[in-house]
Amino acid sequence: MKVHHREFTKNKSGKIVLTAEEPEDLWHVYNMLLKGDGVQASTVRNVKKESSTGLRTTERKHFKLTIKIETLDFDQTVCCLSMKGTNTEQNEFVNIGQYHTIDLELGKRFTIFKDEWDSITLRRIKEATDMNLKAEVGAVVMEEGLAHVCLVLSALTVVKQKIQLSIKGKRRPDKHEESIKKFFKNVASAMKANFDLNRLKCIIIASPGFVREDFMEYIFIQNEENKPFIEHRGKFVSCRCSSGYKHSLMEVLQDPNVARRLEDTKAAKETKAFDTFQNTLMEDSDRAFYGTKQVEKACELQAIDTLLMTDSLFRCFDVKKRRRYVKLSERARNAGANVYILSSLHPSGVQLANLTGIAAILRRGLNFYLTVFIAAIKFSNRNFQPC
Numbered sequence: 531m532k533v534h535h536r537e538f539t540k541n542k543s544g545k546i547v548l549t550a551e552e553p554e555d556l557w558h559v560y561n562m563l564l565k566g567d568g569v570q571a572s573t574v575r576n577v578k579k580e581s582s583t584g585l586r587t588t589e590r591k592h593f594k595l596t597i598k599i600e601t602l603d604f605d606q607t608v609c610c611l612s613m614k615g616t617n618t619e620q621n622e623f624v625n626i627g628q629y630h631t632i633d634l635e636l637g638k639r640f641t642i643f644k645d646e647w648d649s650i651t652l653r654r655i656k657e658a659t660d661m662n663l664k665a666e667v668g669a670v671v672m673e674e675g676l677a678h679v680c681l682v683l684s685a686l687t688v689v690k691q692k693i694q695l696s697i698k699g700k701r702r703p704d705k706h707e708e709s710i711k712k713f714f715k716n717v718a719s720a721m722k723a724n725f726d727l728n729r730l731k732c733i734i735i736a737s738p739g740f741v742r743e744d745f746m747e748y749i750f751i752q753n754e755e756n757k758p759f760i761e762h763r764g765k766f767v768s769c770r771c772s773s774g775y776k777h778s779l780m781e782v783l784q785d786p787n788v789a790r791r792l793e794d795t796k797a798a799k800e801t802k803a804f805d806t807f808q809n810t811l812m813e814d815s816d817r818a819f820y821g822t823k824q825v826e827k828a829c830e831l832q833a834i835d836t837l838l839m840t841d842s843l844f845r846c847f848d849v850k851k852r853r854r855y856v857k858l859s860e861r862a863r864n865a866g867a868n869v870y871i872l873s874s875l876h877p878s879g880v881q882l883a884n885l886t887g888i889a890a891i892l893r894r895g896l897n898f899y900l901t902v903f904i905a906a907i908k909f910s911n912r913n914f915q916p917c
Contacts, residue, residue, distance in 0.1 A: 531555040531658040545643045553609030554683045558658040560604040568643030570596040648856045668725045669734040673774035679720045686875035690724035714748045727762045736771040736782045780877035804878040816895035820885045834867040836891040842874045
């Protein structure tokens with residue numbers, strides 16, 4: 531994402547002019563926008579005209595429009611962001627108050643207007659414009675006859691292609707082997723079509739059983755078709771997972787071999803933090819909390835070492851609730867905690883959403899902080915001198 535211009539007032543209202551350069555940038559924009567915000571962008575509308583002879587024609591017009599957002603929709607399969615709202619500025623083709631839908635496009639400038647730019651939104655813009663924070667990981671989770679070719683980005687996991695093929699029974703070894711080769715060929719073609727092998731830092735091949743070993747053996751056979759894979763052989767990592775479905779990526783990202791290769795990426799750090807929370811919850815439950823009220827109490831005691839929150843909490847249309855979550859994250863960060871905002875399109879974010887969407891790991895057990903708190907009350911009561 532590219533920032534062209536910023537303009538803020540003392541009360542934190544203002545506008546930012548942006549350009550989305552990659553599909554992932556549109557996901558960041560989706561998380562920035564709320565009902566009531568303003569957006570100015572290029573759009574298209576069918577304009578009806580009537581000639582002096584009574585002939586009616588329809589013409590497509592391109593123009594800039596500013597709307598006040600009422601509804602938002604993000605399609606993760608094609609990474610498309612659409613917003614519907616009412617026009618707020620007089621226009622030749624759309625009257626003030628008239629509804630219109632804008633689809634944000636890659637490579638074109640647009641402007642976001644907000645009454646309040648909070649720290650979470652500004653931090654998301656900083657992350658989206660920092661090239662070092664963009665994860666560049668390709669992953670293929672597969673089993674016999676089923677594969678998902680995915681891109682693991684810093685903020686979301688995108689399934690680029692699903693490959694499904696019926697594998698002939700093992701009673702006919704020749705037919706079975708022929709089906710497997712055809713399946714492997716389809717997966718390899720999907721990888722070539724969806725992966726930029728020169729840019730990717732790591733390519734993960736995961737499966738139950740020996741499917742991954744057989745597939746990697748297939749793509750590294752010395753021939754012209756496999757030349758792109760052979761040139762980047764050092765980027766491939768093989769690991770086990772339970773199935774060929776997207777949810778198995780959570781297991782893949784927790785694999786030690788994969789974690790070492792991805793240790794500098796944002797997605798890997800978030801996965802590791804959530805994995806640590808789960809282990810703490812099982813082994814030392816006094817140091818693991820989840821739920822808004824419980825985490826807020828821990829924050830008041832400045833007891834939080836790691837705070838985990840899903841980005842869906844900050845898409846809340848209730849301004850009071852959103853401010854509550856922003857304030858909590860800022861207080862925890864100011865107290866020295868590590869704060870992670872997990873994407874609801876990552877496996878770790880999905881699991882956290884099932885645990886209320888907010889969790890924390892404490893520096894010490896709850897009993898320690900209760901003891902300190904009670905001792906402080908006793909000390910203050912002992913030193914209280916009535917008039």
